[in-house]
Amino acid sequence: MPKIRSIAPCNELNTSSMNAPTQPEAAFSIAAVERDTGLAKDTLRVWERRYGFPAPSRDANGERLYPTEQVEKLRLIRRLIDHGRRPAGIVGASVQELSEMLDGCLCPNVSATGRCDDGLLELVRLHRSAELAAALRQTLLKQGLQRFVADTIAPLAAAVGEAWMRGEVDVAEEHLFTEQVQNVLRGAIGTHAANGGRPRVLLTTFPEEEHVLGLLMVEAMLVPEGASCLSLGTRTPLADIRSAAMSGGFDIVGLSFSIAYPARQAIDGLLALREMLPPALDIWAGGAAVRDKQKRLPGIQVVGGLDDTLAALQDWRTRHP
Amino acid sequence: MPKIRSIAPCNELNTSSMNAPTQPEAAFSIAAVERDTGLAKDTLRVWERRYGFPAPSRDANGERLYPTEQVEKLRLIRRLIDHGRRPAGIVGASVQELSEMLDGCLCPNVSATGRCDDGLLELVRLHRSAELAAALRQTLLKQGLQRFVADTIAPLAAAVGEAWMRGEVDVAEEHLFTEQVQNVLRGAIGTHAANGGRPRVLLTTFPEEEHVLGLLMVEAMLVPEGASCLSLGTRTPLADIRSAAMSGGFDIVGLSFSIAYPARQAIDGLLALREMLPPALDIWAGGAAVRDKQKRLPGIQVVGGLDDTLAALQDWRTRHP
DNA sequence: TGATCCAGTTTGTCCTGGACAAACCAGGGG
DNA sequence: CCCCTGGTTTGTCCAGGACAAACTGGATCA
Numbered sequence: 001m002p003k004i005r006s007i008a009p010c011n012e013l014n015t016s017s018m019n020a021p022t023q024p025e026a027a028f029s030i031a032a033v034e035r036d037t038g039l040a041k042d043t044l045r046v047w048e049r050r051y052g053f054p055a056p057s058r059d060a061n062g063e064r065l066y067p068t069e070q071v072e073k074l075r076l077i078r079r080l081i082d083h084g085r086r087p088a089g090i091v092g093a094s095v096q097e098l099s100e101m102l103d104g105c106l107c108p109n110v111s112a113t114g115r116c117d118d119g120l121l122e123l124v125r126l127h128r129s130a131e132l133a134a135a136l137r138q139t140l141l142k143q144g145l146q147r148f149v150a151d152t153i154a155p156l157a158a159a160v161g162e163a164w165m166r167g168e169v170d171v172a173e174e175h176l177f178t179e180q181v182q183n184v185l186r187g188a189i190g191t192h193a194a195n196g197g198r199p200r201v202l203l204t205t206f207p208e209e210e211h212v213l214g215l216l217m218v219e220a221m222l223v224p225e226g227a228s229c230l231s232l233g234t235r236t237p238l239a240d241i242r243s244a245a246m247s248g249g250f251d252i253v254g255l256s257f258s259i260a261y262p263a264r265q266a267i268d269g270l271l272a273l274r275e276m277l278p279p280a281l282d283i284w285a286g287g288a289a290v291r292d293k294q295k296r297l298p299g300i301q302v303v304g305g306l307d308d309t310l311a312a313l314q315d316w317r318t319r320h321p
Numbered sequence: 322m323p324k325i326r327s328i329a330p331c332n333e334l335n336t337s338s339m340n341a342p343t344q345p346e347a348a349f350s351i352a353a354v355e356r357d358t359g360l361a362k363d364t365l366r367v368w369e370r371r372y373g374f375p376a377p378s379r380d381a382n383g384e385r386l387y388p389t390e391q392v393e394k395l396r397l398i399r400r401l402i403d404h405g406r407r408p409a410g411i412v413g414a415s416v417q418e419l420s421e422m423l424d425g426c427l428c429p430n431v432s433a434t435g436r437c438d439d440g441l442l443e444l445v446r447l448h449r450s451a452e453l454a455a456a457l458r459q460t461l462l463k464q465g466l467q468r469f470v471a472d473t474i475a476p477l478a479a480a481v482g483e484a485w486m487r488g489e490v491d492v493a494e495e496h497l498f499t500e501q502v503q504n505v506l507r508g509a510i511g512t513h514a515a516n517g518g519r520p521r522v523l524l525t526t527f528p529e530e531e532h533v534l535g536l537l538m539v540e541a542m543l544v545p546e547g548a549s550c551l552s553l554g555t556r557t558p559l560a561d562i563r564s565a566a567m568s569g570g571f572d573i574v575g576l577s578f579s580i581a582y583p584a585r586q587a588i589d590g591l592l593a594l595r596e597m598l599p600p601a602l603d604i605w606a607g608g609a610a611v612r613d614k615q616k617r618l619p620g621i622q623v624v625g626g627l628d629d630t631l632a633a634l635q636d637w638r639t640r641h642p
Numbered sequence: 643t644g645a646t647c648c649a650g651t652t653t654g655t656c657c658t659g660g661a662c663a664a665a666c667c668a669g670g671g672g
Numbered sequence: 673c674c675c676c677t678g679g680t681t682t683g684t685c686c687a688g689g690a691c692a693a694a695c696t697g698g699a700t701c702a
Contacts, residue, residue, distance in 0.1 A: 035528055127568055127569050130517070130549070133511070170564065171558055172553055172561040172564060175556075175557055178554060182503075183510065186508060187507060187508040187511040190454070190508040191508075193455075194454065194455075204496070207356055208356075232496040232500060236493060236496055240492040243493060244497075248448050
């Protein structure tokens with residue numbers, strides 16, 4: 001099983017542990033880098049062979065030790081590849097240049113998502129979790145669930161995601177945000193008693209996708225419309241999606257794909273799922289990875305944004321009176 | 322990055338796609354098996370070399386193709402290893418024998434956790450999500466949050482976990498259960514307004530641990546006592562736990578470890594974290610992986626069960642009047 | 643009895659260097 | 673404009689060797 005040899009950064013000089021607020025020469029094993037960057041061990045080795053980067057030092061036993069700054073740079077490269085760049089063209093660039101490229105990639109997104117509440121984003125940055133939770137609940141009450149999701153949570157999630165890509169928020173802040181939003185949304189969803197209304201929708205993600213907020217936002221849009229949603233959470237194998245969908249009398253299966261999900265894999269998986277399910281069962285796919293891919297996804301309803309979810313629901317109800 | 326070449330089981334004969342409700346000779350790539358079993362690619366290859374199992378066939382390109390039944394057997398073996406068995410002694414056994422060994426491992430657990438509500442477990446098995454959610458909420462109202470968690474959710478989670486190990490519930494059923502419990506617990510936790518009470522507790526898990534229910538149960542036990550809990554969810558790197566704990570004025574950091582978490586890794590990580598944090602900051606560790614490990618964890622409070630959480634809280638308050 | 647130590651064995655992870663198919667790109671025809 | 677086609681890039685897989693950490697089963701000591 002994929003055991004990690006060492007959780008903490010390895011450091012040959014960490015015998016002096018008392019006065020080291022941040023490790024000066026921390027270095028990570030290849031397994032730790034795989035976990036932190038999402039780049040497979042094989043990929044890390046083959047990049048080193050081909051491009052000369054990363055260039056880790058070695059420990060006494062000849063095993064790679066990646067210094068912190070190389071891991072940071074790998075993270076930036078990973079983000080750029082998610083945005084369509086290719087390794088050969090960017091591994092040689094400096095951290096400075098990579099950051100500028102990321103800004104270039106992100107600006108169109110910022111303008112597309114529009115303004116988001118900077119006050120809430122600031123609460124995330126300051127770790128003010130209690131205030132964040134209170135502010136979210138207050139906004140929810142003021143706006144109602146659907147507008148809250150579409151106008152507040154979605155832009156805020158996009159802003160946090162972008163800040164995370166730029167390295168402006170850290171893991172803890174991103175987790176804090178996700179947890180607080182989950183608490184609020186799940187509480188709100190739970191207050192809507194399941195009434196057995198149609199359509200019956202099964203929501204989940206493919207096994208490699210672990211972002212849950214997309215699913216929750218869709219559920220929050222559909223439940224007030226009287227649809228019956230069942231979420232399986234993230235990371236459900238294809239075969240289990242199939243068996244769950246067949247056994248529950250569902251009308252629609254909804255899949256969510258974050259921006260980091262490889263588009264090709266999403267398309268392959270969706271087409272495979274389409275083959276497995278009866279044609280009467282609709283498949284909806286949403287999220288950044290499948291946006292604008294409708295023409296490559298025959299038989300599948302691509303939902304571009306949260307508002308389109310409601311349009312798709314209307315459409316389904318028109319076709320099934 | 323760890324791209325998966327094919328999500329669906331590969332099948333050399335799947336040109337006839339119309340009449341194949343379940344693939345007769347489905348076979349999985351090594352990456353798919355890694356994902357499904359949690360056994361690293363390197364481990365799968367070295368087992369084949371050393372023990373002669375698994376013994377995958379090869380495709381036209383010489384790459385391994387694992388048939389379904391071998392993947393099933395690997396899953397059983399993985400469970401037994403999580404329970405302390407070692408590969409050499411069990412890879413030769415039949416599926417039948419492996420199942421019996423699992424029964425032997427599980428019986429003591431069943432007796433230890435005591436009876437759980439079979440009605441709720443049955444709802445999980447039947448995919449009756451709406452009824453499950455309603456029954457959970459009703460039980461919550463009747464018992465109150467703390468007794469609900471300790472007497473209903475904890476035994477139920479243990480029962481689902483055991484049934485999952487035996488293969489009696491599938492991925493979808495386990496996900497459904499987790500989602501519904503999350504909805505109920507997060508809703509209940511959210512109704513307790515954060516009042517800034519002491520102690521302030523930071524809750525999370527190490528990066529390889531993705532089970533979230535343990536955290537939620539602890540939070541549900543502490544919040545009614547007036548403690549201020551902040552959960553970062555699962556999979557937080559050690560360095561980020563440290564920075565979050567230092568910046569928020571916390572009194573306690575709580576970590577949760579499921580039964581599948583390697584005990585050695587938990588101990589190493591906890592001791593490393595203990596070094597990183599100021600001594601005045603308490604560390605609490607709970608879950609099956611650290612039970613009975615108190616003597617190997619100096620400076621760390623091992624919390625044996627949910628009820629012990631309350632005892633530990635009392636203890637903390639006595640020491641900090 | 644129970645804890646601690648020690649040789650021997652088991653086991654997971656990492657290494658090198660080679661190979662190849664799928665994805666991507668650029669440049670013509672239709 | 674779209675579709676095909678040949679060359680390049682890129683991620684993943686393979687084999688087989690190596691080694692440190694973890695475990696086992698005894699022997700020793702309190």
